Amino acid sequence: MKRVAVVIFPGTNSEEETVRLLRACGADAHLVHWSRAHTLGAYDGYVLSGGFAYEDRIRAGAVAAHDAMMDPVIDGARNGKLVMGICNGAQILLEAGLVPGTGDARRPTAAFTHNVPPHFICKKVYVKLAVQPRRSSITAALPRDAVLPAWAAHGEGRLAARACEMEELETGDHLAFVYAHADGRVDDAATPNGSALHCAGLVNREGNVLALMPHPERVFPPHAALFKSFVRGVEAS
Amino acid sequence: MTQRRVALRLKVPDTTAYTALVALRRLGVPVARVERATLIAVPAGDDDAALECVRRDESLFNPNLHEIEVVRLGAPGAGEIWIRADEASSMQAWRLTDEQGLPVPPPVLERARDALLCNPAIETAVVGS
Numbered sequence: 001m002k003r004v005a006v007v008i009f010p011g012t013n014s015e016e017e018t019v020r021l022l023r024a025c026g027a028d029a030h031l032v033h034w035s036r037a038h039t040l041g042a043y044d045g046y047v048l049s050g051g052f053a054y055e056d057r058i059r060a061g062a063v064a065a066h067d068a069m070m071d072p073v074i075d076g077a078r079n080g081k082l083v084m085g086i087c088n089g090a091q092i093l094l095e096a097g098l099v100p101g102t103g104d105a106r107r108p109t110a111a112f113t114h115n116v117p118p119h120f121i122c123k124k125v126y127v128k129l130a131v132q133p134r135r136s137s138i139t140a141a142l143p144r145d146a147v148l149p150a151w152a153a154h155g156e157g158r159l160a161a162r163a164c165e166m167e168e169l170e171t172g173d174h175l176a177f178v179y180a181h182a183d184g185r186v187d188d189a190a191t192p193n194g195s196a197l198h199c200a201g202l203v204n205r206e207g208n209v210l211a212l213m214p215h216p217e218r219v220f221p222p223h224a225a226l227f228k229s230f231v232r233g234v235e236a237s
Numbered sequence: 238m239t240q241r242r243v244a245l246r247l248k249v250p251d252t253t254a255y256t257a258l259v260a261l262r263r264l265g266v267p268v269a270r271v272e273r274a275t276l277i278a279v280p281a282g283d284d285d286a287a288l289e290c291v292r293r294d295e296s297l298f299n300p301n302l303h304e305i306e307v308v309r310l311g312a313p314g315a316g317e318i319w320i321r322a323d324e325a326s327s328m329q330a331w332r333l334t335d336e337q338g339l340p341v342p343p344p345v346l347e348r349a350r351d352a353l354l355c356n357p358a359i360e361t362a363v364v365g366s
Contacts, residue, residue: 055253057252061362063256066264108356109357160358162357224339
């Protein structure tokens with residue numbers, strides 16, 4: 001069985017729910033503390049969970065993106081391992097340049113930044129798969145146009161980028177998930193944070209790194225479709 | 238009424254500046270000290286009015302934590318980078334010094350900007366000369 005690491009930075013939270021749901025989905029998942037960065041290379045997939053890594057000092061995710069913990073994650077992603085970041089984990093992946101992956105490593109080309117209006121939001125939302133499922137190994141087992149419940153809990157979840165980059169996100173099929181209503185309709189009312197393109201999640205060019213702002217693991221009763229798909233992808237990799 | 242720029246600094250240890258120092262050194266940027274201030278644009282008739290405006294805003298200023306002063310410069314000085322997030326009214330001012338306590342030169346500031354301090358997707362940085 002392939003092994004999945006749930007990466008813990010100083011300030012990470014949600015790691016227990018994340019590892020529990022991964023295990024419920026059949027993964028051999030382990031929490032890996034920041035003092036054990038040297039062990040990360042041996043894992044087959046990575047999940048960066050939510051929280052406030054390094055207290056979001058400088059910018060959300062910025063310090064963690066340059067931490068030694070991210071060296072094996074970046075190397076792994078370059079070698080095709082699956083990486084999923086949720087909430088703060090998503091912010092870290094964008095700061096690390098892994099998603100959308102249109103620039104060099106650790107040179108961000110987009111960000112999940114301050115919500116508009118500028119408030120922390122904490123509410124149940126729905127996200128809709130906006131790419132073909134097989135566009136990403138992480139979403140490959142989801143049905144087309146899947147609508148998943150998730151819990152938005154962030155003050156900085158609005159996708160922002162320069163105009164040329166935004167065009168690349170659309171034409172390059174990076175927009176993995178958009179906010180939607182439960183029936184799948186996508187509009188401003190379903191988007192709680194003013195995110196550009198209604199974006200809730202981005203995938204890299206190769207399809208092996210996914211950054212998703214709302215938390216699928218916080219929904220009750222648990223809705224495990226995305227995690228199951230991720231685990232299946234890791235097993236197949 | 239003119240705009241005045243007020244610098245808001247922590248007078249307790251600044252853990253964000255320390256974290257930036259550690260991260261920059263890990264990234265190979267030769268810096269010995271990092272200081273940080275928030276620059277706030279205040280419409281005020283004189284310096285005292287500008288300072289009082291910030292003092293009255295409890296969401297910005299805590300007298301136990303912060304000290305404030307009016308900034309005369311319109312651009313970053315030696316060893317400084319000013320970073321403005323898109324749509325933000327305030328800026329972050331970073332001051333980097335070397336082992337001798339001297340301002341680091343512009344190439345080092347540019348490395349710090351590119352490596353960590355600025356996300357060009359959402360921020361604009363001005364480097365002091």
